[in-house]
Amino acid sequence: MSPSTDLSLLSRRAVLKGWLAAGSAAAIGSTILAPVAQGNDAKLPATPNCGTDSGPTRSSTEGPFYSDNPPQKRDFRADANGTPITLIGFVLTANCLPVANAVVDLWHANADGDYDNRGFRLRGYQKTDALGRYYFETIRPAEYGGRTPHYHVKIHTPPNNTLTTQLYFPDEPRNELDHLFDSSLLMKVQSASDGEVGRFDFVLG
Ligand SMILES: [Fe+2]
Structure with missing residues (x-):
């Protein structure tokens, strides 16, 4: 893939494959699919990165719908219908070093706004x-x-640190009406040929 690659022409699988092949955290910490997407960066909303003045990823409320002991699972596609999205990113220290073996626990509503409780x-x-x-x-x-x-x-x-937060979509008209909304928690989202790709890097304090 070249810097001018149009992600909308690629499948999510192809985008993911390219991202996983891209290399180190430092090289791809700032764009949705850097170095691939660097040439497209002007089209992307800015999100906080490690090594900047923005500080660590902000926390947010857990909300009422967390369930203890979720399964180890990365593919939710069989769980519900809706617009497919591949969510990618890093967990990084404040110095941009990758954090291996961090547990990333994701839960969210379905396309009708309902949680599976x-x-x-x-x-x-x-x-x-x-x-x-x-x-x-x-x-x-x-x-x-x-x-x-x-x-x-x-x-x-490890040993006992938890960041609890929420991620948001940049194109949602209801963002500004939500009292919990935090623009520092906006994902970068781009269309792929078969859905969307979202990127968010977590920077730990
Ligand atoms: Fe929620």
């Missing part, structure tokens, strides 16, 4: 790889009860 649909965790990377295959959640669409995430790192 009995089972573990649209719930699961995985561990970052040696380069601090995580990815999930899931869907875009819908708004519900005054909340703009969002993902819930917990990042657990």
